[in-house]
Amino acid sequence: MKAWEAYLKRLSSRLGPEIVTRWLTPLKIIRFDARNLYLEAGDSFQILWFKEHVGPHLKKEFLSSSGKPIQVHISVKGPKPADKQQLATPLPKITYDPITPNPKMTFENFLSLKDCLTKTILENPEPGLNPIYLYGPAGSGKTHLLNAFTQQTPGAFFVHAQNFTDHVVTAMRTSDMDAFRARYRSVKALIIDDVHIITKRTATQEELFHTFNALHTAGTQIVLSSHLPPSQLQHIEPRLISRFEWGITLSLTEASPFMLKQILQTKAEDFPLCEQTQNFLLSTFHTPKSLFEALEALMLRSHLEKLTLPLSLTQVEHLLKDLLQSQKKRAITPPAILKAVAENFEISTDDLLGKSQTRECSLPRKIAMYFFRQKLKMPYSKIGEHFSRDHSTVMTSCRDIAENFSQHKDCLATLENLLH
Numbered sequence: 001m002k003a004w005e006a007y008l009k010r011l012s013s014r015l016g017p018e019i020v021t022r023w024l025t026p027l028k029i030i031r032f033d034a035r036n037l038y039l040e041a042g043d044s045f046q047i048l049w050f051k052e053h054v055g056p057h058l059k060k061e062f063l064s065s066s067g068k069p070i071q072v073h074i075s076v077k078g079p080k081p082a083d084k085q086q087l088a089t090p091l092p093k094i095t096y097d098p099i100t101p102n103p104k105m106t107f108e109n110f111l112s113l114k115d116c117l118t119k120t121i122l123e124n125p126e127p128g129l130n131p132i133y134l135y136g137p138a139g140s141g142k143t144h145l146l147n148a149f150t151q152q153t154p155g156a157f158f159v160h161a162q163n164f165t166d167h168v169v170t171a172m173r174t175s176d177m178d179a180f181r182a183r184y185r186s187v188k189a190l191i192i193d194d195v196h197i198i199t200k201r202t203a204t205q206e207e208l209f210h211t212f213n214a215l216h217t218a219g220t221q222i223v224l225s226s227h228l229p230p231s232q233l234q235h236i237e238p239r240l241i242s243r244f245e246w247g248i249t250l251s252l253t254e255a256s257p258f259m260l261k262q263i264l265q266t267k268a269e270d271f272p273l274c275e276q277t278q279n280f281l282l283s284t285f286h287t288p289k290s291l292f293e294a295l296e297a298l299m300l301r302s303h304l305e306k307l308t309l310p311l312s313l314t315q316v317e318h319l320l321k322d323l324l325q326s327q328k329k330r331a332i333t334p335p336a337i338l339k340a341v342a343e344n345f346e347i348s349t350d351d352l353l354g355k356s357q358t359r360e361c362s363l364p365r366k367i368a369m370y371f372f373r374q375k376l377k378m379p380y381s382k383i384g385e386h387f388s389r390d391h392s393t394v395m396t397s398c399r400d401i402a403e404n405f406s407q408h409k410d411c412l413a414t415l416e417n418l419l420h
Helices: 002-015 017-024 045-051 055-063 083-089 116-123 142-152 161-173 178-185 201-216 238-244 255-268 275-284 288-304 313-319 321-329 334-344 349-354 359-376 381-388 393-404 405-419
Strands: 030-032 036-041 071-076 134-136 158-159 188-191 220-224 248-251
Touching: 002 017, 002 030, 002 178, 002 238, 017 036, 017 045, 017 321, 030 220, 030 313, 045 161, 045 220, 055 071, 116 134, 116 142, 116 321, 116 359, 134 255, 142 158, 142 188, 142 220, 142 381, 158 161, 161 188, 161 201, 188 201, 201 238, 255 275, 255 288, 275 288, 275 313, 288 313, 288 321, 334 349, 334 359, 334 405, 349 359, 349 381, 359 393, 359 405, 381 393
Parallel strands: 036 071, 134 220, 134 248, 158 188, 188 220
Antiparallel strands: 030 036
């Protein structure tokens, strides 16, 4: 039907081609005449989306050649439920609840020498800094700061991006969009963790776009976090990315060995650890999160077993046996590095290990060599064996990445996340 095809093109310019492709193009035309169009959807979710986003505009926009509205009839594919009594059963009231912030994650116990500026900005955000966008690798303290900000801000609404997505899906499936929007647009501050999770989720992005606009216009503070800066996010609408960049973008760094030791000593003030145990924990658990988990497990399990402090290294290894096994499974290995680099650059591991000197292969290969050296502490000669290169080539490659670290910072941060 030409009128429908023409209408889809107009919708593409208003809603965006990705949304039209995702939600409208798959609709199957069953039959049509001059005044009616019958469409078949793949599921009821698609019908709800259509009624929410397209239905209200049809009378004014979807017209015949004579200027008369064309009525659209849309039904779901397959048999319809026959039990009317079932449909009449009242549904439980839906609530869109935030995450309860972790009381242990406060500004006071956020330990970082490098990222004190980020902490200061979040403690007292200026009106013009909206949104505040935090990014950094796993273990850099993003979630800690979001929890701290939530606790100090009355009326703040804190969710993970997956929670936001679940709320959108629930609201659409139950025709509850008005309640969803009323809940999210009445908050005093909106905090969303791991916003990169919404990649390729068209409906979620659409709702976040409108929620963001409503809150920003009202002067409501928005705080977001991700493992990448806005410009590096993939499969997220440009109009949404541009809004992420409206305020201030703050980079967080991975905790250094020195910082991890300081964090461990601070957290274990009332739980004495000998030097040998401290070194063992620091050499085994490389992120604040995993270190905290190990320390809390030690405290709880030693208390339950009524052990005398300080613990011996043998006791520590026994108490943390399950966590140590889990760490071994997540250990960074040469194949893990090759897989992460290949996936990030969308090439094969054979390309990384091959002879091609094109930039598409040579840069990822240099980065892989750099990670072998930094993460595995492998000798240059051993790295060379993996890549069929001599040790001098490996040395040059690693030095090139190190000297141009700022140029590759975002890429290296992405790989850090893939490896943890």
